[in-house]
Each structure stands twice: as structure tokens, then as C-alpha cells.
Amino acid sequence: MTSRHTLVIAFGNPLRHDDGAAARVLELLRGTEGVETRDVQQLTPELASDIASARVVVFVDADVLAKTVRIERVQSADRYITPSALTHAPSPEEVVALARGLFGWSGVAIICALPVRDLSAGEGLSRRGEISARLGARAVRRFLRERA
Amino acid sequence: MTRLVIEPVTRIEGHAKITVQLDDAGAARSARFHVTEFRGFEKLCEGRPFHEMPGLMSRVCGICPVSHVLASSKAGDMLLGVDAPPAAQRQRRLVNYAQILQSHALSFFYLSAPDLLLGMDAPAAKRSVLGLLESDAGFVRRGIRLRQFGQRIIEMVGGKRVHPGWSGPGGVHQRFTTAHRDEILTWLPEAMVTVSLALDRYKRELDRFEDEIASMGSGGSLFLGTVSDEGGLEYYDGHIRIVDAGGNCIADGLDARRYHTFLAEASEEWSFVKFPYYRPFGYPQGSYRVGPLARLNVARFAGTTAADRELREFKQRSAGAVAESFHYHLARLIEMLHCVERIEELMSDRELFGEEIQARASLNRREGVGSCEAPRGTLFHHYRVDDNGLVTWANLLIATAQNNQAMNAAVDQTARRFLTAARAGDHDEGLLNRLEAAIRCYDPCLSCSTHALGQMPLVVDVRGADGTLQRRITRR
Numbered sequence: 001m002t003s004r005h006t007l008v009i010a011f012g013n014p015l016r017h018d019d020g021a022a023a024r025v026l027e028l029l030r031g032t033e034g035v036e037t038r039d040v041q042q043l044t045p046e047l048a049s050d051i052a053s054a055r056v057v058v059f060v061d062a063d064v065l066a067k068t069v070r071i072e073r074v075q076s077a078d079r080y081i082t083p084s085a086l087t088h089a090p091s092p093e094e095v096v097a098l099a100r101g102l103f104g105w106s107g108v109a110i111i112c113a114l115p116v117r118d119l120s121a122g123e124g125l126s127r128r129g130e131i132s133a134r135l136g137a138r139a140v141r142r143f144l145r146e147r148a
Numbered sequence: 149m150t151r152l153v154i155e156p157v158t159r160i161e162g163h164a165k166i167t168v169q170l171d172d173a174g175a176a177r178s179a180r181f182h183v184t185e186f187r188g189f190e191k192l193c194e195g196r197p198f199h200e201m202p203g204l205m206s207r208v209c210g211i212c213p214v215s216h217v218l219a220s221s222k223a224g225d226m227l228l229g230v231d232a233p234p235a236a237q238r239q240r241r242l243v244n245y246a247q248i249l250q251s252h253a254l255s256f257f258y259l260s261a262p263d264l265l266l267g268m269d270a271p272a273a274k275r276s277v278l279g280l281l282e283s284d285a286g287f288v289r290r291g292i293r294l295r296q297f298g299q300r301i302i303e304m305v306g307g308k309r310v311h312p313g314w315s316g317p318g319g320v321h322q323r324f325t326t327a328h329r330d331e332i333l334t335w336l337p338e339a340m341v342t343v344s345l346a347l348d349r350y351k352r353e354l355d356r357f358e359d360e361i362a363s364m365g366s367g368g369s370l371f372l373g374t375v376s377d378e379g380g381l382e383y384y385d386g387h388i389r390i391v392d393a394g395g396n397c398i399a400d401g402l403d404a405r406r407y408h409t410f411l412a413e414a415s416e417e418w419s420f421v422k423f424p425y426y427r428p429f430g431y432p433q434g435s436y437r438v439g440p441l442a443r444l445n446v447a448r449f450a451g452t453t454a455a456d457r458e459l460r461e462f463k464q465r466s467a468g469a470v471a472e473s474f475h476y477h478l479a480r481l482i483e484m485l486h487c488v489e490r491i492e493e494l495m496s497d498r499e500l501f502g503e504e505i506q507a508r509a510s511l512n513r514r515e516g517v518g519s520c521e522a523p524r525g526t527l528f529h530h531y532r533v534d535d536n537g538l539v540t541w542a543n544l545l546i547a548t549a550q551n552n553q554a555m556n557a558a559v560d561q562t563a564r565r566f567l568t569a570a571r572a573g574d575h576d577e578g579l580l581n582r583l584e585a586a587i588r589c590y591d592p593c594l595s596c597s598t599h600a601l602g603q604m605p606l607v608v609d610v611r612g613a614d615g616t617l618q619r620r621i622t623r624r
Contacts, residue, residue, distance in 0.1 A: 041310050045258065045277070046296040094278075101281045102289045 224317025257291025
């Protein structure tokens with residue numbers, strides 16, 4: 001991939017039903033030109049290095065608080081950095097802050113929130129989770145088209 | 149009398165708290181390290197087919213899943229009564245080196261470097277890898293890239309960065325290719341430079357920590373680790389050696405598969421983690437340490453050029469064993485150097501590319517034990533199965549548990565040294581951080597990736613003799 005590509009990072013645990021909705025979005029986006037995908041259980045600081053070579057990064061995450069599929073810019077990260085964030089799972093804001101601070105990254109970061117309800121233990125998406133994933137993939141494609 | 153509670157302890161993997169009991173004058177009388185989470189993985193294993201165990205055990209931990217996969221696979225090898233083919237064993241070694249590298253990089257660069265390079269008394273808001281970023285972005289960048297290298301090897305060979313399940317009873321599930329080798333070779337020069345720079349820089353900083361080195365877990369204990377048949381540093385196979393604080397060999401040539409004959413576990417009501425000990429010495433006299441410091445103390449040599457040079461220098465720090473737990477950090481850096489050298493060696497090992505990667509057999513034994521050196525120390529998996537290969541009983545002896553007594557001693561010693569009567573009521577960040585830093589020397593991994601949180605606030609409760617809350621300090 002060149003430095004002009006879009007990196008889509010799905011995070012969540014597919015062994016917790018709809019928490020795997022983000023990974024499903026990646027399946028639906030597979031083969032999209034100019035898009036590199038990464039499926040992770042949780043965000044880690046090393047992703048900053050991957051982000052550094054992308055023009056646009058899209059985080060996809062299942063969100064029990066979301067009412068609809070939502071695409072938002074990742075906010076100015078500096079305000080969100082906490083000293084203990086890197087011991088477990090940093091937020092998208094913190095990973096982006098690392099990419100900017102460490103690698104001078106100046107690209108665009110967005111987050112696509114997928115409304116879900118069922119995060120109980122077990123595999124497979126609920127009907128609502130599957131619909132959210134499909135709408136999420138559509139929303140990401142639309143966003144990328146508009147930016148092209 | 150008042151009691152000081154630090155809960156949760158930050159910048160470690162898992163959930164724990166520290167309780168410091170103060171005397172009437174406000175000085176530390178005693179301190180304990182409590183592990184407050186309970187997981188019960190051993191019970192979850194019961195009824196599962198043994199060939200599923202490596203995949204299931206991979207889920208024990210998000211930081212060191214490879215160790216659990218390897219110990220479980222080796223227990224499976226024993227149940228089948230086979231040795232994994234040479235190519236599979238090389239792969240397992242490679243991924244274990246990669247895991248130790250990435251885990252040690254996490255411990256040093258992310259968790260401990262802020263204390264070690266910015267100082268124990270730096271403001272809490274700055275004392276993180278993000279604070280380091282402001283002062284030396286290049287150093288942080290190198291640390292992140294180093295961990296990424298280890299994770300990339302795990303991902304390439306094991307299929308996933310976290311919870312890889314490519315290894316199982318009898319071998320591994322995919323071949324190592326020249327494409328894998330070529331990518332690894334592109335990373336190696338940078339990895340070697342990063343580790344060497346970190347090691348040199350850390351050694352220059354060591355003089356600043358004379359007090360901490362002497363006061364944060366410098367007591368005697370036994371040391372236990374795996375060594376090769378020749379007595380060298382070994383992570384995958386070999387036998388167990390135990391040395392005492394004087395560096396004297398207490399036991400050698402112990403068969404890890406018979407660990408239960410020389411190790412036992414004690415329990416304390418105030419912690420969910422048990423207290424393993426060397427059986428002939430009893431509890432607590434037989435308490436021992438494992439992990440990087442122990443491995444360097446039990447090994448006579450490393451077996452690679454740069455690591456051997458560093459190991460010789462390391463051993464000159466003491467006439468006996470290097471007993472100060474603060475030197476876990478230094479030992480970790482030397483091990484990173486060794487792992488990079490071993491990974492480079494393996495890239496030119498033709499056996500790694502072999503086509504035979506799986507030994508096939510049916511169940512031949514009813515009991516299997518597998519062990520390996522995990523980043524934090526020696527790991528044992530022990531299963532019993534029925535005639536259908538279903539697990540009827542499991543015991544996991546985890547590295548962090550084996551350091552439990554030492555961590556408690558370190559917290560106690562640190563509290564007595566730094567929470568003195570003269571500083572009663574002055575429970576400032578530097579003091580609290582030293583208590584946590586004493587634990588961080590061991591890089592304890594108390595749980596796994598099942599956490600659903602990204603922030604770990606520090607809450608300190610100071611309670612009076614009657615148990616009433618007198619003061620609460622919250623760090624976010």
C-alpha cells in the first residue's frame with residue numbers, strides 16, 4: 001500500500017456476539033480499491049506505526065450507546081491522553097495522538113460507530129448487529145467516495 | 149494505626165492493590181500485594197478435548213498467549229507420546245523469542261521507561277510513555293517499532309498478533325516460508341540497534357537509582373529457570389535449575405514434567421494468587437523468583453555473542469546471584485538482545501523451513517505436562533485426560549504466581565524504606581509510585597485480554613484504626 005491508502009481498523013471481540021460487528025464490516029469492505037484493513041481485538045500503540053503510512057484511517061467499533069450508524073472525526077487527541085492509557089487498550093484518539101506525535105502523521109482519522117445491543121459471550125452477530133455492519137460498510141464506502 | 153491502600157496498581161497487566169499498614173507514628177509497619185481478580189481457567193478446561201487446549205489456553209492472556217499455547221502444545225505432545233518435528237520446534241522457538249521480545253518491549257518502553265528515564269518523582273501526568281514522547285519521541289518510536297516487530301513475527305507465523313492458535317499437540321499447522329524470512333530480515337537491523345541503544349542508555353541511568361536498587365526487593369530468595377543441557381539460557385526445552393542468593397546451585401537437572409515433585413503451592417487468605425515454593429525447603433523458606441533475573445542467574449552463558457558479553461558484565465554485579473529485583477529491567481534488556489540474536493540465527497536454519505510440521509498419533513498417555521519459559525518466567529501446564537481425551541483435571545502454574553512471595557517482600561521493603569515516620573502524611577506521588585514500581589520490576593501479568601477498560605485510575609484510601617476513611621487520593 002502507498003502512503004495514499006486508507007487504513008480501516010476494526011476492533012472488538014468476535015467471541016462476544018455483536019462486538020464482532022466491526023470485523024464483519026471489514027469482510028464487506030474486502031477488495032475495495034485503495035483500502036487496507038486490520039482486524040484487532042483491541043487497539044494497541046503499535047497501530048500508530050501502521051497509521052503513519054496511511055492518508056486516512058477509519059476506526060470501526062461496535063457501540064452500545066450509538067442509536068444509528070455514525071461517522072465522526074476523531075477529535076483533537078491531546079485532550080484525551082491519560083497517563084495510564086497504554087497499559088491496556090488505548091482509545092482511537094490516543095492511537096492517533098501517538099501517530100501524530102511519533103511519526104508526524106497529518107492525515108484524517110474518523111470513527112464509524114455501529115449500534116449494537118448484544119455483547120454477551122458467544123459467536124455470531126444478532127440480526128441487529130448484521131444490519132449495523134452492513135450499514136456501517138455502506139457508510140464507510142460513501143465517506144471514502146466523497147473524499148476521493 | 150492507619151492503613152494505606154493503593155488500588156488498583158497501575159501500569160501492570162491485571163488488577164491488584166497494595167495495602168500498607170502504618171504504625172501510630174505514621175511509618176510503614178508492613179505491606180502486602182493483593183491480587184484481587186479471580187478467573188478459574190483450570191475449571192473451565194474440564195471436559196474439553198485435549199487437542200482444543202492450546203487454542204483455549206491462548207485466551208488466558210493477551211500479552212503472553214504464545215507461552216500458554218506452547219506449554220499446552222507440549223503437554224499435548226506428551227499425551228500423544230510424540231516429539232514435534234524439528235521444523236515445528238524451530239517455529240515454536242521463533243515465536244517464543246518474538247513473544248518475549250514484544251512483551252519485554254512493552255514492559256520496558258511502555259510501562260517502566262517513564263520511571264527509569266523521567267525519574268520516580270516526575271509528575272504522574274508526565275510519567276507515562278506519552279510523557280516520554282515529549283522529551284524523546286525517537287526513543288518511544290523505536291520502542292513501539294520493536295514491539296511491532298515481535299508482534300509481526302507472531303502474526304506472520306502464528307496467524308494472529310493476539311491469541312495465535314497455530315501450534316497444537318504434535319506440531320504446528322503451517323509452514324514457515326522464505327517470504328516470512330525475507331520480511332523478518334528487513335526488520336532485524338533496526339531491532340538490534342534499538343535494543344543496543346536502550347541497553348546502553350539504561351546502564352548510564354542506573355547510578356540514579358542506587359537507593360531504589362537497594363530498597364525495592366533486594367532480599368534473598370531462590371531463583372528458578374530453564375537451562376539447556378549445557379547450562380545455557382534456554383526458553384523452550386531443557387531442564388530446571390535452582391540457585392540460591394549466593395549463586396550456589398541448589399538443584400540441577402530437574403525434569404520440568406515432574407515439577408509437582410519438587411514444587412508445591414501455599415495459599416494465603418488475602419490473595420487469589422497462590423504462593424509456590426521449592427518443596428524440600430518448605431514455605432516460605434523455599435520461595436523463589438522466576439523470569440529474566442532468575443534466568444540470567446541460573447544460566448552459565450547465553451550462547452549468542454552480544455548477549456554473552458552483557459551477561460558476563462551482568463554477573464559481575466554480585467559475587468553470588470544478582471538479588472536486587474530492580475535488575476529485572478536490565479535482565480529484560482539483555483534478554484531482548486539475546487532474542488534478536490536468536491531470531492537472526494534461526495533465519496539461516498534450514499530446519500525451520502522443513503515440510504514435516506506435524507507428528508500424527510492418537511492418545512497414548514493419560515497425563516501430560518508442558519513447560520516453557522514465558523516472558524515473566526517458567527510456565528507449567530499439566531493435564532489429565534480420560535480415555536476419550538477429555539480433560540478431567542488441569543493445573544496451570546503461572547510465572548507471576550511464582551514471583552508472588554518476592555513481590556510481597558519487595559512491597560514490604562519499599563514501604564519500610566520510603567514511607568518513614570518522618571514523611572507521615574506526606575504520601576506524595578513519588579512515594580506511591582515507588583510502591584508500584586517495586587511491583588513493576590516483576591512485570592506481573594495478572595490477567596488477560598478479557599479486560600474491558602482502557603484506564604486504570606489509582607485510588608489511595610487512608611483509613612484510621614477504626615476503619616473509617618480519613619483521606620482519599622485519586623489519580624486519573
